Amino acid sequence: MSAPVQPTSPHVMNTYGRLPIALSHGQGCRVWDTNGKAYLDGLGGIAVNTLGHNHPELVPALQDQLSKLIHSSNYYHVPGQEQLAAKLCELSGLTNVFFCSTGLEANEAALKLARKFGHDKGIERPEIVVYEHAFHGRSIATLSATGNPKIQAGFGPLVEGFIRVPLNDIEVLKKTTQDNPNIVAVFFEAIQGEGGIHPVQLEYMKQVRALCDQKNWLMMIDEVQCGMGRTGKWFAHQWAGILPDVMPLAKGLGSGVPIGAVVAGPKAAHIFGPGNHGTTFGGNPLAMRAGVETIRIMEEHKLLDNAARVGAHLKAALEREFEGLAGVKDVRGQGLMLGIELDRPCGVLLNRACEAGLLLSVTADSVIRLVPPLILSTAEADEIVALLAPLVKAFLAEPIK
Ligand SMILES: *Cc1c(COP(=O)(O)O)cnc(C)c1O
Numbered sequence: 001m002s003a004p005v006q007p008t009s010p011h012v013m014n015t016y017g018r019l020p021i022a023l024s025h026g027q028g029c030r031v032w033d034t035n036g037k038a039y040l041d042g043l044g045g046i047a048v049n050t051l052g053h054n055h056p057e058l059v060p061a062l063q064d065q066l067s068k069l070i071h072s073s074n075y076y077h078v079p080g081q082e083q084l085a086a087k088l089c090e091l092s093g094l095t096n097v098f099f100c101s102t103g104l105e106a107n108e109a110a111l112k113l114a115r116k117f118g119h120d121k122g123i124e125r126p127e128i129v130v131y132e133h134a135f136h137g138r139s140i141a142t143l144s145a146t147g148n149p150k151i152q153a154g155f156g157p158l159v160e161g162f163i164r165v166p167l168n169d170i171e172v173l174k175k176t177t178q179d180n181p182n183i184v185a186v187f188f189e190a191i192q193g194e195g196g197i198h199p200v201q202l203e204y205m206k207q208v209r210a211l212c213d214q215k216n217w218l219m220m221i222d223e224v225q226c227g228m229g230r231t232g233k234w235f236a237h238q239w240a241g242i243l244p245d246v247m248p249l250a251k252g253l254g255s256g257v258p259i260g261a262v263v264a265g266p267k268a269a270h271i272f273g274p275g276n277h278g279t280t281f282g283g284n285p286l287a288m289r290a291g292v293e294t295i296r297i298m299e300e301h302k303l304l305d306n307a308a309r310v311g312a313h314l315k316a317a318l319e320r321e322f323e324g325l326a327g328v329k330d331v332r333g334q335g336l337m338l339g340i341e342l343d344r345p346c347g348v349l350l351n352r353a354c355e356a357g358l359l360l361s362v363t364a365d366s367v368i369r370l371v372p373p374l375i376l377s378t379a380e381a382d383e384i385v386a387l388l389a390p391l392v393k394a395f396l397a398e399p400i401k
Helices: 058-068 079-092 103-120 140-145 170-177 202-215 236-240 285-300 303-322 348-356 378-397
Strands: 023-027 030-033 038-041 096-100 127-131 162-165 183-189 218-222 246-249 260-264 328-334 337-342 361-363 367-370
Touching (some): 038 378, 079 260, 103 127, 170 202, 183 202, 285 303, 303 378, 348 361
Parallel strands (some): 127 183
Antiparallel strands (some): 096 260, 361 367
């Protein structure tokens, strides 16, 4: 089982600065590396492992599916697609779903929907409003929509047709778009994830909804990271009581099995027809089973309530721990999507937390991000704080490099 961990990989492309461990197996919110060292999982594979590891109900269901059919083809009907689409429509209040395999693919489909929505209205050069610090993926189109120059550097020319505005400022949005007849959609994450855990204000979401109605634009909310129960509602925009027209999903939807989806309401549900969009893997029986069972288990075990309750507990404990501590700028987020912003880059905490037996991430250079499985218990939340707080305090006591 244990392969030696190499400091650099001779054959895998060097696209990640990896920590010097390899995980071998997990149980619940715990994982073990190939040397047998245990870790508490505050990362959940970056908001992916909704049900933690080796879930006693998910694993047998997937084993059953593996032995029946892993993949067929979109040449045929896939009953699991009907089942999962119906469930996602019930949970979201929207009407139709396209399935793919990743977050960027879901966003790519959303961008194509928006462009065709424009072309169908006679707009030949459609433009989409996107946001500063947004992250939508790393394909050419989605990195163009992303608001991070580091992710774009080296990959120009970027895809055109995006207009960028700051988050949570309705006046700037109105001003920037007022004389532009080419706008077709507004596209944002309900809580920016990679950009540093920046929530969109509920009032702003309502104002954007009204503006999209008034101007006949699509409201497209990227729920790839903040969706699927993470904030304590199925989708983070539901806290604002609004409905989007287009909602890309991925990450947590399959508890680790690759899956993506674009969920659309009436304004966007019938834009694509046969031949307009497709993908070989999207909606395959294994991924559909993972999605259906993930949602079923979440409902059965009331994991939305758990995410809200344990998330609030974790946030309060972090606030207590860091209150008045110079160097901690903010503790923010909702449910089990939390960020601790420091006043300096803190990437080194990744290694130190790993050594201490805690998996987490650092995003936007100075924000410690916690996106654990939604089965996290309050005792495990307390354990995260007990592991993390001394590391942060010691780090902040060091001279700034
Ligand atoms: C992770 C993420 C994506 C990209 O998903 P991939 O599966 O990595 O392509 C897109 N949008 C948001 C908000 C994300 O967090």
